[in-house]
Amino acid sequence: RKEVEQDPGPFNVPEGATVAFNCTYSNSASQSFFWYRQDCRKEPKLLMSVYSSGNEDGRFTAQLNRASQYISLLIRDSKLSDSATYLCVVNGNLKAAGNKLTFGGGTRVLVKP
Amino acid sequence: GAGVSQSPSNKVTEKGKDVELRCDPISGHTALYWYRQSLGQGLEFLIYFQGNSAPDKSGLPSDRFSAERTGGSVSTLTIQRTQQEDSAVYLCASSLGGTQPQHFGDGTRLSIL
Secondary structure, X not given: OOXXXXXOOOEEEEOOOOEEEEEEEOOOOOOOEEEEEEOOOOOXXXXXXXXXXXXEEOOEEEEEEOOOOXXXXXXXXXOHHHOXXXXXXXXXXXXXXXXXXXXXXXXXXXXXX | OOOOEEEOOEEEEOOOOOEEEEEEOOOXXXXXXXXXXXXXXXXXXXXXXXXXXXXXOOOOOOOOEEXXXXXXXXXXXXXXXXXXXXXXXXXXXXXXXOOOOOEEOOOEEEEEO
């Protein structure tokens, strides 16, 4: 089983709609979680951290479900500019120096008019 | 402020040549990561440096790949006897520590002819 898994998509979303997707992780002791956004042929950029109690940043809401070992990202009122690949990041191998962060393969979101 | 700086932005070289890619992390960041990404694919972890600890080299695909981080700052990724399958974007990221979010450079686009 991969350390961090995501549905690759694409999720085709009408403009203005809500979309949500999950990311599962295998290490129950993981403590740090993040969502990144990557545009085509660009570097990944931090979108938001994910906190235990869940957190919101504008139209974006992140949740953590420790019992089922997944994090989620919800985008409300989707904009065309939200089209991107969304990467989840989890701190993975606790045996490695410094708790290396591990990226999922990404979920592609396409917002259409 | 200054972000992660990578050089060169683009590198075209002939098969069999050696290449060196440079990464200058954000000042004060103790963790440094190298990834590569082929077109349309996810991030492939290569190597991780955290402070003075031994680097996590578990992602290096072959012994043709090596990396150094001198003085806890600048890092160089070296690929010897390049092959066409080495063509990809090589991304460097740094963070304040292993569990903190990573900040990426713009990447080096490597093309092996």
